[in-house]
Amino acid sequence: MNTRVLRTELKRSVAPWAGAVTLLGGLAFLYSLSGPWWKGPELWTAQWTSMAMWTRSMLVFLWPLAVGLGALQGLRDHRSKMPELLTSTPRPAWQRAATLSGSTALTLTSGFGLFVLVGAVQVSFSAEYQHLGWLPVSLVAGLALVAGAVLGMGVGRALPFALTPPALAVAALFVTAVLRMTLDTVPPSSSLPIPVALLSPAVEGVRQVLLTFSASVHVGQTLWLLGMAATGFALLAAATPKARTLALTPLLSGAAVALLVLPAAPRETYVVDEDAAARVCDGRVCVTKAHEGELAYLAGPGEKALRLLRESLGAGAPAAIRETTALNSPLEPAERSRTHVIVDFADEAVSGARGEELTRVLVGLGLAPTCSSRTWGSSGTDAEAAAQSVAAGWVFGDLRPIDGTMHSAAYQMKKARPAWKKLKALPRAEQHSRIKAMRAAALSCEAQPLEALTGGGSR
Amino acid sequence: MMRAVSAADIAPKAYAWEIQATGLKVRAGAKRMAVDGLDLSLGTGVHGLLGPNGAGKTTLIRALATVLRPAGGSLELLGEPAGGTGGHRELRRRIGYLPQEFGYYKRFTVREFVEYMAWLKEVPDREIPGAVQRAVERVGLADRADSRMKTLSGGMVRRVGIAQAIVNDPAILLLDEPTVGLDPAQRLRFRELLQELGSDACVVVSTHLVEDVAAACTDVVLFAEGRLRFQGTPDGLAAAGGPGHVGDSPLERGYSALLSDSGQGRGSW
Amino acid sequence: MRWTALYVRSRQVPASLAAAVVSAAAVWALSGGGSADPRLPALVLVAGTAAGSIGLGGQDLALDRTAAIRWAPRRAAHTLLIGAVAAAVLLAVQATGEEAATAAFVVRDSAGLAGLAAAGAVLFGAQHAWTLPVAWPAFALFTPPGTGVPAQVATWMMQPPGTAAATWTAVVLAGGGMAAYTLAGPRR
Numbered sequence: 024m025n026t027r028v029l030r031t032e033l034k035r036s037v038a039p040w041a042g043a044v045t046l047l048g049g050l051a052f053l054y055s056l057s058g059p060w061w062k063g064p065e066l067w068t069a070q071w072t073s074m075a076m077w078t079r080s081m082l083v084f085l086w087p088l089a090v091g092l093g094a095l096q097g098l099r100d101h102r103s104k105m106p107e108l109l110t111s112t113p114r115p116a117w118q119r120a121a122t123l124s125g126s127t128a129l130t131l132t133s134g135f136g137l138f139v140l141v142g143a144v145q146v147s148f149s150a151e152y153q154h155l156g157w158l159p160v161s162l163v164a165g166l167a168l169v170a171g172a173v174l175g176m177g178v179g180r181a182l183p184f185a186l187t188p189p190a191l192a193v194a195a196l197f198v199t200a201v202l203r204m205t206l207d208t209v210p211p212s213s214s215l216p217i218p219v220a221l222l223s224p225a226v227e228g229v230r231q232v233l234l235t236f237s238a239s240v241h242v243g244q245t246l247w248l249l250g251m252a253a254t255g256f257a258l259l260a261a262a263t264p265k266a267r268t269l270a271l272t273p274l275l276s277g278a279a280v281a282l283l284v285l286p287a288a289p290r291e292t293y294v295v296d297e298d299a300a301a302r303v304c305d306g307r308v309c310v311t312k313a314h315e316g317e318l319a320y321l322a323g324p325g326e327k328a329l330r331l332l333r334e335s336l337g338a339g340a341p342a343a344i345r346e347t348t349a350l351n352s353p354l355e356p357a358e359r360s361r362t363h364v365i366v367d368f369a370d371e372a373v374s375g376a377r378g379e380e381l382t383r384v385l386v387g388l389g390l391a392p393t394c395s396s397r398t399w400g401s402s403g404t405d406a407e408a409a410a411q412s413v414a415a416g417w418v419f420g421d422l423r424p425i426d427g428t429m430h431s432a433a434y435q436m437k438k439a440r441p442a443w444k445k446l447k448a449l450p451r452a453e454q455h456s457r458i459k460a461m462r463a464a465a466l467s468c469e470a471q472p473l474e475a476l477t478g479g480g481s482r
Numbered sequence: 483m484m485r486a487v488s489a490a491d492i493a494p495k496a497y498a499w500e501i502q503a504t505g506l507k508v509r510a511g512a513k514r515m516a517v518d519g520l521d522l523s524l525g526t527g528v529h530g531l532l533g534p535n536g537a538g539k540t541t542l543i544r545a546l547a548t549v550l551r552p553a554g555g556s557l558e559l560l561g562e563p564a565g566g567t568g569g570h571r572e573l574r575r576r577i578g579y580l581p582q583e584f585g586y587y588k589r590f591t592v593r594e595f596v597e598y599m600a601w602l603k604e605v606p607d608r609e610i611p612g613a614v615q616r617a618v619e620r621v622g623l624a625d626r627a628d629s630r631m632k633t634l635s636g637g638m639v640r641r642v643g644i645a646q647a648i649v650n651d652p653a654i655l656l657l658d659e660p661t662v663g664l665d666p667a668q669r670l671r672f673r674e675l676l677q678e679l680g681s682d683a684c685v686v687v688s689t690h691l692v693e694d695v696a697a698a699c700t701d702v703v704l705f706a707e708g709r710l711r712f713q714g715t716p717d718g719l720a721a722a723g724g725p726g727h728v729g730d731s732p733l734e735r736g737y738s739a740l741l742s743d744s745g746q747g748r749g750s751w
Numbered sequence: 752m753r754w755t756a757l758y759v760r761s762r763q764v765p766a767s768l769a770a771a772v773v774s775a776a777a778v779w780a781l782s783g784g785g786s787a788d789p790r791l792p793a794l795v796l797v798a799g800t801a802a803g804s805i806g807l808g809g810q811d812l813a814l815d816r817t818a819a820i821r822w823a824p825r826r827a828a829h830t831l832l833i834g835a836v837a838a839a840v841l842l843a844v845q846a847t848g849e850e851a852a853t854a855a856f857v858v859r860d861s862a863g864l865a866g867l868a869a870a871g872a873v874l875f876g877a878q879h880a881w882t883l884p885v886a887w888p889a890f891a892l893f894t895p896p897g898t899g900v901p902a903q904v905a906t907w908m909m910q911p912p913g914t915a916a917a918t919w920t921a922v923v924l925a926g927g928g929m930a931a932y933t934l935a936g937p938r939r
Contacts, residue, residue, distance in 0.1 A: 025601050025607055025610070027597055027601075027610065027611075028597065028598055028601045031590065031594040031597065031598060034594075035587065035589040035590050035594065052890065052893075056894055056895065057895075057897075058894075058895040059895065080893075083889075083892070083893045084886075084889035084890055084892070084893060087885070087889055088886065088889065091881075091882070091885065095879070099587065102878075103585045103586060103587050103588065104583055104584075104585025105585040105586070105587070106585075107544075107549060107581045107583065107585065108579065108581055108584070108585060108599075108646075109602070110548075110549045111547040111548060111549050111574060111577065111579045112574060112599070112602035112603055113569065113570070113571040113572075113573075113574035113575045113602075113603060113604050114601065114602045114603070114604050115569065115571075119602065184763075184766070185763065185805040185877075185878050186763065186766050186767065186770055186802060186805055188881065189801040189802060189804065189805065189881035189885065190770050190774075190801075190802065192801070192881070192885050193774060193794075193797060193798045193801050193802075193885060194774075196794065196797070196885065196888075196889055196892075197774070197777065197778060197794065197798075200790065200794060200892055200893075201778065201791075201794075
């Protein structure tokens with residue numbers, strides 16, 4: 024490939040625009056808005072996988088823009104009335120197509136690469152857990168941008184109408200928006216099968232820090248995107264209607280193979296990253312490798328909470344603390360254990376508290392484990408928060424709300440205070456058995472812990 | 483600027499004529515046979531292709547440029563049959579072509595565009611900068627070489643078109659109405675350039691302007707209704723006309739004389 | 752009548768109209784016949800205005816500008832027409848299923864998006880006019896919901912009808928875009 028020609032294309036085609044849009048569009052979105060990527064443990068610069076997922080989630084609008092820009096580029100020959108001259112030249116059309124798509128691919132991948140780099144530099148300073156397991160997420164994203172742009176160029180060249188770029192861009196927006204919505208909805212909507220929804224290269228961000236895509240998702244999406252790029256390239260180089268029809272083969276076969284490879288069940292789509300979920304312990308307090316850094320402040324209050332629990336519960340008390348590694352599901356209750364206090368750093372009541380405050384939270388979780396299903400960044404229900412504040416209050420001797428939950432202190436107190444008064448009015452031994460009943464109710468997840476505390480019925 | 487001598491330059495010519503057509507038929511669109519049974523042999527020199535509107539000049543030039551495939555007859559360019567399947571890659575490297583409707587990339591500079599075309603014509607990478615500079619200088623655009631194409635006037639764009647056509651030192655140079663948009667001074671300069679080029683290449687210039695032919699061409703090809711009407715020197719064309727024929731110059735009178743025989747020139751245009 | 756027919760053809764209105772109808776039907780089919788999500792009708796309107804925007808310039812701008820007719824009222828009418836057609840297509844498709852978008856929502860969004868398309872034509876030329884009405888919603892579609900005025904302005908096309916900030920944004924876009932296009936015409 025001639026470097027002068029490549030340089031010319033880099034300067035004069037949409038390539039520089041495509042690169043700039045990718046880099047600045049992504050950064051502008053992340054930095055100008057406050058979203059879940061700035062909060063809690065899903066913070067986009069906290070973990071490598073989170074960074075890769077958040078940067079890739081920007082594809083929801085970057086990908087349609089790449090497709091549209093590619094289509095504009097594909098129209099260039101027709102708008103410039105160049106086909107006549109081009110037909111008379113000896114150089115094979117695929118070499119021309121390679122220079123054009125190569126220059127755009129170069130700027131798109133550099134733009135996206137720089138965008139990822141901005142996050143990567145911050146992660147490398149802040150994350151305790153360093154690994155490369157996130158790379159496929161970003162590599163597939165880069166491939167998606169290139170494949171989208173090349174497909175746009177090919178379609179723009181095969182259908183040289185003014186309507187083609189907007190139609191393609193809006194169609195791509197449909198793909199990322201509509202397909203994304205079906206993955207988003209709770210419970211996952213059944214209107215589209217999961218493999219079809221996974222054809223969208225965008226992801227919805229970070230649901231849970233420990234989750235990553237399964238290998239089959241990467242493989243399936245790569246096959247689909249390679250087919251897309253191959254079709255775009257073939258359309259760009261094709262001269263006859265027959266060749267254009269044939270050029271659709273890679274796209275269709277790529278889609279067919281991808282649909283076979285892509286997982287059909289949600290459980291096989293997002294999987295727990297086993298390396299990141301490996302256990303790291305300090306005494307009886309264990310966290311995952313991904314959250315190794317949190318151990319420093321969790322260990323001390325954790326030991327203290329375990330001691331307090333042992334004192335108040337006796338033999339049945341939880342013997343250790345560990346971080347949950349279960350998959351969150353809107354349909355299933357959160358992970359609970361009779362022998363362990365389960366913590367989740369997505370719960371800001373845990374990740375936001377330190378020292379004595381954290382001990383209180385852990386004691387609360389030990390006596391009244393959260394049972395309601397966890398979704399994005401949420402803690403338990405208001406009743407659960409109230410039950411935990413009463414339980415912690417019972418151990419510490421004073422009733423205080425739990426900070427960091429979604430429920431305001433006043434709201435928690437409104438629920439907690441009557442139960443607290445009822446409990447304190449009972450004799451000590453009765454209090455003890457009520458607390459045990461509450462714990463059993465929370466663990467079983469079948470009864471309201473607050474009701475168990477106040478004696479069966481609400482009266 | 484020295485030009486590297488390639489094997490093709492020093493090899494003995496294996497053909498008698500650069501362009502040789504026998505019974506050539508070329509379709510324009512789906513139905514109309516725009517070139518219909520043409521016999522033509524053109525060698526080194528400048529050949530002026532004359533004819534009324536719709537005579538099939540552009541169709542013929544497009545066939546010579548290997549853009550259109552002949553529908554019948556035979557066409558040999560530089561001794562190689564043109565019109566079969568295959569890319570004519572070897573042949574196309576030695577053809578220069580300026581289409582009637584010259585398209586260009588507006589955002590490119592003159593130099594970038596001519597470089598791009600040189601690359602498409604598979605000029606060896608090392609020779610491209612020199613060949614581009616020479617071509618741009620020959621059309622008098624050296625001072626605008628780094629201007630964007632969209633800032634050029636119509637005449638300048640036409641000259642860029644000529645520059646890209648000659649950048650690969652073609653053995654066959656096809657220029658479809660190259661003088662459109664050129665001012666009188668530029669046209670004089672262009673005629674000199676044509677004479678230079680015609681000394682070692684076969685140059686075919688399609689035009690409506692009879693005076694261009696008189697000044698620059700060694701040979702005139704008069705073409706009407708897809709067939710050859712006349713081939714000879716400009717003097718020969720002038721001799722065909724008499725005082726009774728329409729026209730302001732001997733060449734124009736010869737032109738109308740040869741066409742009026744066949745009933746051409748019907749209607750007021 | 753004859754003039755209108757020629758004008759409509761020269762501005763590629765039939766193709767735009769077909770694209771708008773196809774995209775509306777596609778969204779409707781994909782969403783399973785209607786849902787309460789305001790993003791879907793907004794997307795349909797984006798598709799309609801983007802498809803219509805390519806007609807904001809003629810085949811030859813120099814020739815258009817030298818024409819003896821007065822362009823200003825025609826340009827204004829054309830902008831209005833893009834919004835009206837996009838709205839009509841959405842309402843027509845919607846009539847067959849469950850109603851997701853109220854008339855007020857449709858009027859606000861189609862007016863604002865048509866104004867954006869007109870502004871795009873003034874800034875980038877008719878062929879690239881679609882970039883504005885596509886890029887803004889693309890950004891806004893994925894913006895997390897917020898309650899502040901800046902957030903409401905940024906996601907104006909997704910806000911429930913009656914949100915003052917969103918309505919005013921649409922009014923400013925529609926008025927500004929139409930005025931600029933009416934006075935200046937598409938960029939060369």
